[in-house]
Amino acid sequence: MPKKAVEIGALRVSRLAKQPGRHAVGGVAGLHLLVKSNGNAAWLLRSLVGGKRKDIGLGGYPDVTLAGAKEAARRSRDLIVQGVDPVEQRRQARALLMAENAKAKTFADCATMFIDAKGDEWRNPKHRQQWENTLKTYAEPVLGELMVRDISLAHVLEVVEPIWKTKTETATRVRGRIEAVLDWAAVRGYREGDNPARWKGHLEQLLPKPSKVSKVDHHPAVPVDEASAFLEALRRMEGMGARALEFLILTAARSGEVRGATWDEIDMDARLWTVPADRMKAKRVHRVPLSKQAIRVLEALPKIEGGKLLFPGAKGKPLSLMSISAVMRRMGLEAVPHGFRSTFRDWAAERTNFPRELAEMALAHTIESKVEAAYRRGDLLVKRSQMMQAWADFCETPVKKGNVVPHARIG
Template structure:
């Protein structure tokens, strides 16, 4: 049984290897066959689902928000697939393996299962690009075996737009949580950029949210400008004395107010609606009480519309139109809901 040639294999390593394989032989096992089995196992390990998943993620990182550092791209696989199939060579995985792995969450955690299936499809395509013999239809076949999900998505409860002014009036006390809630309602932004707002992001009547805090946007070139109404500026001025380490809404210890701060406020008031639902309230107001074009109304919420080609040519973010609508929304909130207008011409 050859151990390897000098100088690739040193004399000391040759003696160690020889001792190891003599011990294997002394136990009645075949050293040559055992070494071949280890080599096969090493080759299989190199094409395991876990290894290919890591490679696919590395290749795709540049397309993900913040280079995927938040870990959300991998989490469905890490939580529900890799613990069962991670060590299995991807060339050995078929639709039945995928079905059996995702069946426990297919109906109960449908969104997570859907994301895991989509990620698996990407990993299989990556493996095929490397020349590995994989079944690119394995995920589609697994979906057919699993059937249609019975899960019914639940929408976040939203307050009817006509009721928002009355709620807004109850937030007059300038506490940190009240001020944060008021700015959330006024701007229609999501909770995360609101909680992490920094004073240096505000310039005049514009708040620029870094792209990394915007859902569905990637990179600094996707920063989002939020027009600020006079009422929004008033709220910000009231919050400035609370600011710490550059954050407008810090918590009592370190960092910023938690994601649950505003939700618990509404729970304590026995309200079904949740903070994120105010985005729906604003969108419904835009549709029912204004004549805002669809593209402008969607831009108010930071949504992207049309294809990438259309957006490449239409580079406006409708800031001026959104600013006018933001002022009208603030007037509506501050007036107790008495100002309901259809168009600027009717004001």
């Protein structure tokens, strides 16, 4: 135990603070004022801790007064008597504080980090922008500055309830994106407990099902019986957009697949269009059999030296989606190009005996059943060739309303 020095008062301490060195101040055994050569002064408690002599810092002078230093020294001595190292305790407290600060992330912080971490998985670059925009518009005004660990059910409801019935599709996407961000934050250790944005067994008990409050808006489509009249009128129109739309109809392809199509994807002799996986929604190669009518569209296209695209737009770049949609608007229709896939699907189901799976394969739809997908290794190209030719022939033949033209089932 250090020898207890003669206790001095605050005035004496203020004078000692101008003299470099270590000064015992009394009152508590081992309490000193350490004055450095640069004039800075601090309180130290010299004591034995676990058999080792240690200097325990108690704070700077004059921020910590003499009375405050004595009180801190007594607390430290009490800890030492209890077998606790004040220095180690303080170090652990600082480490815990640093760890807590490291985990103190706002929702806005986590949303940004989640998008940076997962963004490369999204097929379309626009998905990143959609995530950023919806979260910034709807979630961040409520959740943005909240610590992600503190977000509760009430906060999530404050985001989605106001738009659940008026902007249902947007609200469901926002809810799902909040759930994803909170799940990511939990795995990173930024929050604990259940996810307040989850739907199953949670929000489904508080909010009406989206299907019950919002009618699904399908792409407006040209009715089956009007397909031939539309194609006849379309062929009288000029322009690359009109030709791209005609090819889209005859192949039942998506707009993006047609607008990005290149000549090296086309085998004119085999009457085949092979769309590479990186341009397909399902990320699988898709072979499209070309009807005689589709081949005629390609044969009539101007060949631009060095040009790769079938349907080039301005400056050799792909046509925009609007350039094809504009063709239909000029024809006075509310239908959209993508709607022709529905027209094709209706024709196959209502006017033919072609198997359902053949039409689904022609549309390059993903097979939902994993078992069915495992057994279906081929793409039924020969059978689909017959179906696509029948579709092209139908589109050229005026159909009386109510007239069903069945095609023989292909074995």
